[in-house]
Amino acid sequence: MKNLKEIFRKTFNSKVESDKFLDTNNKDLEQSINTGDIKDSTVLQIVNQNVQSNISEKDLKNKIIEANVFFEKGFLQDSIQIYEAILKDISKNKYTSQYGFINGQLGKAYTLYSRKKDREINLLKSINAYNKAIEVFEEIEDKKSLADNYSNLGIAYCRIAEIRNSKDNYLKALTFYEKSNITFGKEKDFQGYLQTLNCMGNTYVSLSIISDKYDNLEKSLELYNEILENVDKCSTLYVNTIVNVAKVLREKYELTSDVLDLKESIELLEKALIVYGIENYPINYSLINHNLSNSYRELSYKENPENNIKLAIKFSSKALQIRTRDNFPVDFAYSSKISGINYLRKTEITNNENDLKLAIEAFKEALSIFTMADNPMENAQLNYQLGNAYHLMASFKDKQENINNSIYYIELAEEVYKNKLNTIDLAKINLKLGQLYSDLFNMNNDDFIKNKSLNYFKEALPIFHKEALKELVEVTNKAILKINNEC
Secondary structure, three states: HHHHHHHHHHHHHOHHHHHHHHHOOOEEEOOOOOOOOOOOHHHHHHHOOOOOOOHHHHHHHHHHHHHHHHHHOHHHHHHHHHHHHHHHHOOOOOOHHHHHHHHHHHHHHHHHOOOOOOOHHHHHHHHHHHHHHHHHHHHHOOHHHHHHHHHHHHHHHHHHHHOOHHHHHHHHHHHHHHHHHHOOOOOHHHHHHHHHHHHHHHHHHHHHHHHHHHHHHHHHHHHHHHHHHHOOOOOOOHHHHHHHHHHHHHHHHHHHOHHHHHHHHHHHHHHHHOOOOHHHHHHHHHHOOOOHHHHHHHHHHOOOHHHHHHHHHHHHHHHHHHHHOOOOOHHHOOOHHHHHHHHHHHHHOOOHHHHHHHHHHHHHHHHHHOOOOOHHHHHHHHHHHHHHHHHHHHOOOEEEEEEHHHHHHHHHHHHHHHHHHHHHHHHHHHHHHHHHHHHHHHHOOOHHHHHHHHHHHHHHHHHHHHOOHHHHHHHHHHHHHHHHHHO
């Protein structure tokens, strides 16, 4: 019995290597699935409870261990099949705690598996499994397990927010995170409490992309600062949190245009790299390099453009050394997108058509993974960037053809964003379409095209005012003045 108990402890308390990759969301933040300790009494209850079903007591023990080992090793489809088979062979009424536990495990497995295949379908299955687990743990008043499943349900809603009904699903996620912390309390599980605060902070960052950018970023910083004040500076949670703070500072830079925010972001990420080296932490290493690439590219707009864009490309290349298409297709697509944006920026600096071709190639690589069916938001972002690339290509050759190509891709992105209520990004798309139709007007002198351009500018302007995006307000006003002054 002692050996079996140790197997359970090892299985339940280990952090899965595949989790480290699969838990990296598309906002470049970690939202870790809870793998908190299972109480001794829970383990013993699962092992010792008399079994009267289609499966023997010995087989039940072995099947649970087998499924958890597959889960731990990252063989998610195998673990799902075994968990599902066990649930068919046990009765909820007779084996209540096992039923709840296995559904919780099943929810985690489906959440992780959604990054590999059938994203929305598997996320909906994970939500269904978590709800079944929650129903059980509410009934038996197991508050620790209940809190863990609330938190993991929040993660599932964050993931599905990346696909549809973004704002509503992010708000649902926050509700479940708050339930998690209220249910068990920070006095009983302070580490779990802080981990859930981290998930909440990440969710507010995601919400900031949709609306109320400044307020949501401030809420995320408040939560991250509470974590930093209460954890050991040598802990992984501390390092992960400073990576998240770096992300927020880069986002705030868009509002403040204060280069100090950007430089502080870079400084924090470079400190994190000291801890997360490529040998021992390849996944974290790739994530930080990915984020450094973003920050150096932004810095290239303020100072030393050629040097900083070279650094951005260097860091995205380091990320792609780990994030290969075969091993990590989703993260490969994210970093390919960033690589494309970097080469697009380099083209603006060097006026080199070959760099632009590299950008288009990278975007199309990412687009082959982020399909409209599985990830409409990322698909839309890539179409937007392809539109930017073809707009720039128009300055090299085939001007009208490439402007029309650009409009085609950006209007594909517009259709998605119209349905997502991502008002800031939709406004940026409207600004870009206004600029493109303004360019077409210059070539054709057609009042219909001119009015279309003006309508896009006027749709974007109030959102930029509302979100206090001063530079974009200035750009839009100048564009409106320019087209009105043209014949």
